Amino acid sequence: MRKTEAASGAVTVLREGRHLAAEIRGVELSRPLDEAQFGVVHRAFLEHEVLIFRDQDIEAAQFMAFGRRFGALTVHPFSPNLADAPELIVLDNHRDNPPKLTDIWHSDETFREAPPMATLLRTTITPALGGDTLFASMTAAHEGLGDATRRLVSGLEGVFDFKPFRTLFGDSDEDHRRLRDLEARYPPRNHPIVRVHPESGRKCIFVNRQFTIGIDGMKDSESAPLLAMLFDQANRPEYQYRLRWRPGTVVLWDNRAVQHYAVHDYTPQRRRMERVTIAGDVPFGAGAGYDGPVIGRPAIALGDQDAVPDAGDEPVRQSRRA
Numbered sequence: 001m002r003k004t005e006a007a008s009g010a011v012t013v014l015r016e017g018r019h020l021a022a023e024i025r026g027v028e029l030s031r032p033l034d035e036a037q038f039g040v041v042h043r044a045f046l047e048h049e050v051l052i053f054r055d056q057d058i059e060a061a062q063f064m065a066f067g068r069r070f071g072a073l074t075v076h077p078f079s080p081n082l083a084d085a086p087e088l089i090v091l092d093n094h095r096d097n098p099p100k101l102t103d104i105w106h107s108d109e110t111f112r113e114a115p116p117m118a119t120l121l122r123t124t125i126t127p128a129l130g131g132d133t134l135f136a137s138m139t140a141a142h143e144g145l146g147d148a149t150r151r152l153v154s155g156l157e158g159v160f161d162f163k164p165f166r167t168l169f170g171d172s173d174e175d176h177r178r179l180r181d182l183e184a185r186y187p188p189r190n191h192p193i194v195r196v197h198p199e200s201g202r203k204c205i206f207v208n209r210q211f212t213i214g215i216d217g218m219k220d221s222e223s224a225p226l227l228a229m230l231f232d233q234a235n236r237p238e239y240q241y242r243l244r245w246r247p248g249t250v251v252l253w254d255n256r257a258v259q260h261y262a263v264h265d266y267t268p269q270r271r272r273m274e275r276v277t278i279a280g281d282v283p284f285g286a287g288a289g290y291d292g293p294v295i296g297r298p299a300i301a302l303g304d305q306d307a308v309p310d311a312g313d314e315p316v317r318q319s320r321r322a
Contacts, residue, residue: 011040015048019140019297020258021241022048029056029066029250038069045070045118046200046295049258050135050241053250056122060088060274063250067120067276070252074116074277076109077182078165089275092125095268101164102262105136105234106210108255108277111162111186115255117280122250123273130266133251135241136259138204141233142194145205150194153230154286157190157216158207190216192285193230197256200295204257205230206283234259256280 012025022044027037045051058066064087067073073087081089093099109115121133142150162182169175193215195206209231215223233239243251253260255277284290 011037013040013044013048015298016052017241018300019239019241020048020135020137021050021052021243023052023054025054027053029053030058030062032065033069042070043295045252045254047297049137049139050243050251050253052243053252054246055248056250057248058122058250060085063120063122063274064088064276066250067118067278070118071278071280074109074279076277077186078162078168079275087276089277091273091275092270093267093272094270098267099262099264099271101167101210103264104164104210105231105259105261106208107138107206107259110191110206110208110211111160111189113189114282115191115280116277117254117256118252118278119255119260119275120250120252120278121273121275123245123247123271125270125272126245126247126249127266127269127271129269130263131245131269131271132263132265133243133245134261134263135243135253136234136236136239136261137241137257138206138234138239138259139197139202139257140239141205141236142203144233144236144239149229153193153205153226156193156218157285158193158212158227159188159214159216160191160211161188161213162186162211163213164210188213191283194285195256195283196286196288196290197254198281198284198290199292200257201290201292202257202294202296203286205233206256207231208234208259234261256283 010026014023014025016022024041024044027033027041033041041051064073075086076089079089107115108119169179191206193207194203196203207227207230212227214220215227
């Protein structure tokens with residue numbers, strides 16, 4: 001697909017995918033964005049759901065400061081961080097510490113009562129081969145459901161749990177104590193299967209394979225096939241964007257509308273990433289009402305090459321030739 005541009009002052013938004021992703025040019029994250037620049041970036045964030053900033057020569061403090069422009073940073077209860085900056089997650093994978101738990105479609109921390117609204121990620125050591133991240137637009141996935149399926153899932157609530165992180169705990173008394181404490185802090189939560197985006201008004205599929213364990217009010221035998229169908233929407237290439245990391249890349253995605261999948265194909269190379277998550281609100285469905293603006297994707301810009309060919313110029317299937 002041909003890339004399309006929209007410029008505002010010194011900031012350019014270069015559309016990368018049909019349903020999601022745009023590259024932002026003309027912004028240096030080493031310096032604070034002025035209000036005009038941030039306004040363009042924030043609007044692009046709502047329209048495109050994934051923003052890519054290339055060639056950013058920044059330090060961790062500047063990276064975190066950019067994240068704070070969108071809201072307060074949260075502390076992940078399970079991921080590795082730094083003692084002097086607990087909001088900063090450090091994912092340092094190599095042959096002695098292979099990646100785990102992220103090669104599955106998911107939205108970050110949906111086991112929380114108020115999951116993060118966005119995730120900001122950057123690479124500090126980039127493998128020469130592999131290590132891509134895939135993103136899937138769950139607003140596009142919802143739009144792609146049939147009318148009857150949309151009616152079926154609207155109003156239902158998924159049950160969310162931090163199930164993959166249970167594997168981080170052993171059988172020691174200390175591990176059992178820590179796990180019980182975390183279970184008390186993060187009990188299973190219900191969130192709408194179809195979430196209404198609190199800023200754009202768009203509807204999106206909010207359940208994900210990593211953290212959703214059932215549907216409230218349904219037996220497992222009833223919920224499992226319905227959830228499997230919804231989970232599988234992220235597998236459709238039409239809804240995806242694949243990011244190839246290179247040094248200096250920073251990515252911001254909307255955790256309310258996007259799922260992601262980290263490809264574990266780079267071992268034994270080293271890959272070091274830094275991440276922050278930005279505090280969000282309690283998800284709500286269509287029944288709660290939404291009276292804000294509806295912000296959709298921009299129309300695709302067409303050029304001369306997109307004109308319908310003249311009659312008689314198009315190819316004909318061989319089976320239809322005399």
